[in-house]
Amino acid sequence: MVWLRRTTHYLFIVVVAVNSTLLTINAGDYIFYTDWAWTSFVVFSIAQSTMLVVGAIYYMLFTGVPGTATYYATIMTIYTWVAKGAWFALGYPMDFITVPVWIPLAMLLDLTYWATRRNKHAAIIIGGTLVGLSLPIFNMINLLLVRDPLEMAFKYPRPTLPPYMTPIEPQVGKFYNSPVALGSGAGAVLSVPIAALGAKLNTWTYRWMA
Secondary structure: OHHHHHHHHHHHHHHHHHHHHHHHHHOOOOOOHHHHOHHHHHHHHHHHHHHHHHHHHHHHHHHOOOOHHHHHHHHHHHHHHHHHHHHHHOOOOHHHOOOOOOHHHHHHHHHHHHHOOOOHHHHHHHHHHHHHHHHHHHHHHHHHOOOOHHHHHHHOOOOOOOHHHOOOOOOOOOOOOOHHHHHHHHHHHHHHHHHHHHHHHHHHHHHHOO
């Protein structure tokens, strides 16, 4: 049943990586500032960190080799850049989709796994916390490189938005005064159980395919 286990493993990797790309684009790329401004940054940061950690830790524990989480994050990044190019071909600017900074976060996860001598529980707790804490910080820096997120959002509204979600003037600071701090705190808390879920999925794969 080795072939079935390997097939299931690679299918899971592809599905999660593709879903990460879809999440990046359909949930609002980071130019989702239109309606909810900083609130969307917090929600999106949490979604991205949990989506990364569940697949990265699954892949890393499946191989047992530090470095595979970074490889997985690279796959996600490549998928998103391809999608970014597709939107550019449709006439949207390159700034319309900002690719999240996944690779350095996965490197932190790999480093934790390596430094603790392949301790699964340390990777879940410490690695998951580091990913959740770091993603909003990295991505806020990432957004500073975008020309003008609000201008991009209003000039090029996403065609998937229904009429009642037409961009409105955002109330920056209305919901949260510190989106990075809130995103980091919530992401650090939620990434740990999601990392544990990724580790458990790895165990279930072996059990089901034994």
